[in-house]
Amino acid sequence: MPLPFQQIWNPEGAVTIVTGASSGIGFELTRLLVDAGAHVIAVARREERLAELAAATSDPMRVHSIVGDVTDASTREKAMAAADSLRDGGLDLLVNNAGVGAIGPFADASPDRMRRVMEVNFFAPVDWTRDALPRLRQVAQSGERSVICNIGSVLGHRAVPDKSEYCASKFALHGWNDSLRAELVSDGIGVTLVSPSTTRSEFFDSLVETDPDQKSKSIGSWPPRRVAQATLMAIKRGRSEVILSLGGKALVYADRVAPPVMNGLLAKRGR
Ligand SMILES: NC(=O)c1ccc[n+]([C@@H]2O[C@H](COP(=O)([O-])OP(=O)(O)OC[C@H]3O[C@@H](n4cnc5c(N)ncnc54)[C@H](OP(=O)(O)O)[C@@H]3O)[C@@H](O)[C@H]2O)c1
Incomplete structure (x- = not known):
């Protein structure tokens, strides 16, 4: 008998939450989910961008916009209430995608x-997962698979200089994600960690407390649509972890094989 997390997750008619849906990966993932027949509770601060998102989907009626900051409890409460009204207390998918970055030395930052x-x-x-869990559990108890998908980063597997805050946040997400996955297996709730590498989104336009001259170094980049496609595939197939892009895989696997070599290569010199 297949384990619950091995069932294919079906987006048709699903009730889903995507945080950070107003641009980049979340915007494209919302479009893909709606195309596949899901309802998406789309969360972000920029109302006009959420309206543009709805208009850019194949069925605007399936986009349920919640305008607010993901760190505010009231935003979360509104999103959960929207899910409750759509599926009577059940939730099929939560995508924790909203994210911010920062570049520059730790010692110089506030x-x-x-x-x-x-x-x-x-x-x-x-916090979003804590509130979503009873709703995800309700779906799992009815015999369908429900999923939590966390959008991490390759920098949650290998840290680099000048992104200490971002690396710390994505390592924390990674560790918590893996504990959660092990805890929820027997409940039939899948937990998927997607770790993109550099993505050509608006991410680098809204860095926190960052000198505009700071540039991010990367080898290659993917468009958000491609990241969203890989994310949806990982969710459907119940993958526990996907690391995206050749450059991203090279960084992560080289670090697993030879961490001291990577420490030497990434060390900042000649300040
Ligand atoms: N871009 C990359 O190179 C890259 C690489 C690896 C991983 N990632 C991860 O991928 C995820 C999506 O990023 P992206 O590349 O698609 O960047 P993006 O285009 O900047 O999208 C970020 C989204 O998060 C939302 N957001 C940010 N802070 C928020 C807040 N406090 N409350 C509510 N929404 C908030 C933004 O919406 P509003 O501004 O409208 O609120 C936006 O919709 C992030 O978790 C990021 O860490 C990105």
Whole structure:
């Protein structure tokens, strides 16, 4: 008999929440989910961008916009209430996607930079998941698979200089994600960690407390649509973890094989 988390997850008629849906990966994932027949409770702060998102889908009636900050409890409460009205207390999928970055040395940053990045990238997914769990469990108990998908980063597997806050937040997300997965297996709730590499989104336009001259270094980049397609595939197939892009895989696997070599390669010199 297949284990519950091995069933294919079916988006047709599903009630889903996507945080950070107003641009980039969340925007494209919402479009894909709606095309596949799901309802999406789309969460972000920019109302006009959520309206554009709805208009860009194949069925705007399936996009249920919640305008607000993911770190505010009231935003979460509105999203959960929307899910309750759509599926009578059940939720098929939560995607913790909203995220922010910051670039620059730890020593030069204010304490607020770390707190802000951790609030959005780590504590918000934790809080959203806590509230979503009874709803996800209700679906799982009815024999269907429900899923939590956390959008991490390759920098949640291998840390690099000048992104200490971001790396810390994505490592925290990764560790929590893996514990959660092990805890929820017997409940039939899947937990998927997607770790993109550099993505050509608006991410680098809204960095927290970052000098505009700071540039992010990366090898290659993917468009958000491609990341969203890989994410939906991982959710459907019940993958526990996917690391995206050749450059991303190279970074993560080289670090697993030879961490001291990577430490040497990534160390900042000649300051
Ligand atoms: N871009 C990359 O290179 C890259 C690489 C690896 C992983 N990722 C991860 O992928 C995820 C999506 O990023 P992206 O590349 O698609 O960037 P993006 O285009 O900047 O999208 C970020 C989304 O998060 C939302 N958001 C940010 N702070 C929020 C807050 N406090 N409350 C509510 N919504 C908030 C933004 O909406 P509003 O501004 O409208 O609120 C936006 O919809 C993030 O978790 C990021 O860490 C990105």
